[in-house]
Amino acid sequence: MNHTRYPFGLPHSRESSRPPNRPPKHEEEKHPPRPHNARPQRPPPLAFVSLGLTQFEDVQHNRYEVVRDVLGGPGLYSMLGARILAGYARRREIGYLGVVGVDGLPQRELDRLLAWDTQFLVVGERRQETTRAVVKYEEYPSQPFRLATWHFATPPLHPHTLPAFHSRPQFSSASSIHLFGAPALITSQITTLLELRGPAAPRPLLVWEPDPTTLTAHTLPSYLNACKLVDVFSPSDVELTKLFSLLPQGTQVPRFRAREIEHYAKLLLEEGIGPTGHGTLVVRAGAHGCLVAGRRQVPEMVWLPAYYRGENAGAVVDVTVAGSVFLGALAYALSVAGLGMVDVVQAARLATVAASFKVERVGLPRVVRSAAGEEFWNGVSMAQRWPRYLRGVEGVVYRPASDR
Numbered sequence: 433m434n435h436t437r438y439p440f441g442l443p444h445s446r447e448s449s450r451p452p453n454r455p456p457k458h459e460e461e462k463h464p465p466r467p468h469n470a471r472p473q474r475p476p477p478l479a480f481v482s483l484g485l486t487q488f489e490d491v492q493h494n495r496y497e498v499v500r501d502v503l504g505g506p507g508l509y510s511m512l513g514a515r516i517l518a519g520y521a522r523r524r525e526i527g528y529l530g531v532v533g534v535d536g537l538p539q540r541e542l543d544r545l546l547a548w549d550t551q552f553l554v555v556g557e558r559r560q561e562t563t564r565a566v567v568k569y570e571e572y573p574s575q576p577f578r579l580a581t582w583h584f585a586t587p588p589l590h591p592h593t594l595p596a597f598h599s600r601p602q603f604s605s606a607s608s609i610h611l612f613g614a615p616a617l618i619t620s621q622i623t624t625l626l627e628l629r630g631p632a633a634p635r636p637l638l639v640w641e642p643d644p645t646t647l648t649a650h651t652l653p654s655y656l657n658a659c660k661l662v663d664v665f666s667p668s669d670v671e672l673t674k675l676f677s678l679l680p681q682g683t684q685v686p687r688f689r690a691r692e693i694e695h696y697a698k699l700l701l702e703e704g705i706g707p708t709g710h711g712t713l714v715v716r717a718g719a720h721g722c723l724v725a726g727r728r729q730v731p732e733m734v735w736l737p738a739y740y741r742g743e744n745a746g747a748v749v750d751v752t753v754a755g756s757v758f759l760g761a762l763a764y765a766l767s768v769a770g771l772g773m774v775d776v777v778q779a780a781r782l783a784t785v786a787a788s789f790k791v792e793r794v795g796l797p798r799v800v801r802s803a804a805g806e807e808f809w810n811g812v813s814m815a816q817r818w819p820r821y822l823r824g825v826e827g828v829v830y831r832p833a834s835d836r
Contacts, residue, residue, distance in 0.1 A: 438815040439774060439782075475551050479525040480514040480764040481603050482507040483592050483621050484612035484641065484756065486530040486537075487563035490585075491752050491794070499750075502795050503541050505530075505563065506612040506641055506756040507591070509790065512797075513760030515548050516786045516814055520805050526764070527551035527606060529597050531589040533561040544796055555596045563588045567752055582644045592621045604628035608637040608767035610759055614646040615658035622661050638662040639763040641756060647675045659705045664766070664776075666759055669717040672696050688720055689834045694733055697725045701732070712776050714762065716755045719745060720832035724780045734777050735830050739788035739821055750794045754787045761786035785814065785821050 484507025492498040511528040518526055530537075530545075532554060537545075545552060564585040590613070591597050597604070604625055611618050618640055625636065640662040647655070647667065652675055659665045667675065669688060676696040697713055705711030705726075715723040721737040740747050765779035774782065789797045789809040797809045806813050 438818045475602065476524050478527040478551060478602055478606035479518070479522075479767045480511075480608050480610070480760065481527040481529075481606035482510040482610040482612075482760065483590070484508070484510055484610055485563050485588055485590065486532060487565050487588070489564070489752060490566045491750065492566075492568045493750075499794055502752070503537065504565070504753045504795075506753060506759075507610070508545075509753040509756040510610040510612075510641075510760030510763070511550065511552065512548075512790070513757035513762075513783065513786045514764035515550055515760075516757070516789060516807075516809060517761045517764050517782060519814070520801055520807050523549050524551060527603055528553075529591040529594070529600070529603055530554045531557055531563075531591050531594065533557050533563075533586075533589065534559075535561050537562070541796065548799070551602060553596065553600070555591070555594055557589050557594075560589070561586050569751075584645070590617065590621075592624050598628065601628065605633065606636060607634075608639065608763040610639050610641065610756075610763050611662065612641045612643065612756075614643045615651065615654040617643075618658050619661065637664075637763060637766055639664040639666065639759055639766075641759050642667050642671060644668070644671055647671045649675070649678050652676065656700075656703045659700070659703070659711070660707065660709070662711065663706050664712045664714060664759075664762070665700070665705050666714040666716060666755075666762075668755060669693050669715055669720070669723075672700075672715055676700075687834070688717065688832070690720070690735070690832050691834065693717070693723060697723060697733060701725055701727050714759075714776075714780060716758060717832065718751060719748075721830065722758070722780055722784065724777050726776065729776065735832060736777070736780055736784060737825060737830050737832070739784050739817075740791065748791045751791050752794075754790045757790045758783040758787040781821065781825065782818070785817050788817065789814075 485505040486508045487505035489502045489504040490498055490500045491502055507528055508530060511526060514526045515523060527550060530552065536556065537554065542554070566583055566585050568581045609625065611621055622638065638661070655675060672693060673696065676699060693715055697715060700713055705713060710726065710728050712724065712726040717723065719738055719741065721735055723733060723735050725733045761783035762779050765774045765782045766776065769775065769779065792810050799807055799809050801807050806815065
């Protein structure tokens with residue numbers, strides 16, 4: 433495979449001299465028109481679905497006021513990551529069942545989500561409000577957006593328990609599935625999924641994003657057990673540190689230490705990830721990039737830099753749920769790895785680029801589509817951004833500097 437060529441959707445176009453935020457004339461993405469007498473087409477099998485949450489978030493950064501009622505959630509934004517990577521031509525391979533409460537979703541945001549034209553379904557829960565969370569960041573010299581606190585303000589609404597999920601086999605039969613939650617919830621979700629799929633169905637690729645409120649040394653045994661059920665486990669560097677250290681609950685992790693993260697990663701790999709023990713650990717480290725680790729990987733641990741770093745780091749506006757965007761893209765990339773398109777490190781590179789579109793703004797990125805079918809997120813296409821990132825990482829051994 434030629435790694436410099438973008439492997440999904442349209443082949444990458446050469447970068448032109450036009451400003452990146454002013455692509456040629458585009459149309460706002462709309463549902464494709466259907467002929468008057470056309471029969472509804474059966475949607476294609478899903479390559480990706482998420483069992484994560486849709487939620488409203490109150491986000492506070494150390495240097496900013498609180499931004500309230502931002503539409504977020506790991507489920508919704510992992511769908512975004514997969515959708516960015518799939519491109520317009522393969523958009524219908526992406527699915528998500530979003531659960532909202534009596535307050536519903538703002539019509540403007542709902543219209544934008546539907547315009548992505550995925551297999552996206554909104555289900556209403558009339559007994560409570562949509563899931564709400566409060567996110568607060570602290571500012572450190574090397575990482576301005578380091579997560580300090582994260583908690584639910586309302587009980588979370590999970591999709592896997594709903595009749596709508598059970599009655600729609602396209603969701604449970606997806607080839608890759610993004611999971612979000614604590615070990616007990618993940619175990620329950622996987623049990624439900626496998627029962628719905630039946631014994632003859634192939635096992636899906638399972639990517640687990642842990643609930644950040646549940647990682648402590650006391651929960652380590654349950655996390656180690658649940659890791660054996662998934663193919664990819666992906667905590668943040670802060671979450672991994674809290675899981676293996678003896679810090680009291682509520683204590684902040686003030687410093688990033690690459691060597692410490694590598695040590696914890698080795699311990700986790702020795703315990704085993706996945707049914708065979710040869711699964712993958714991906715540690716998301718924000719401005720420091722990510723660590724991809726696996727017992728069958730050569731080398732066993734590979735650091736990848738963030739898309740925005742150094743003098744370009746000022747482009748980062750908000751990193752909330754960027755990790756979920758990353759994991760949605762990662763899961764989708766790995767779901768087509770059977771076609772010989774990507775390996776896990778290449779999938780993480782693609783996911784890094786996909787997540788860059790989220791950090792440039794608060795909330796959902798904007799997308800427009802050219803007449804040729806190329807999509808521009810925040811004014812730039814994935815096919816343009818991908819080779820820019822590769823030029824800075826291929827042939828380079830990267831290891832992030834630790835905080836002083």
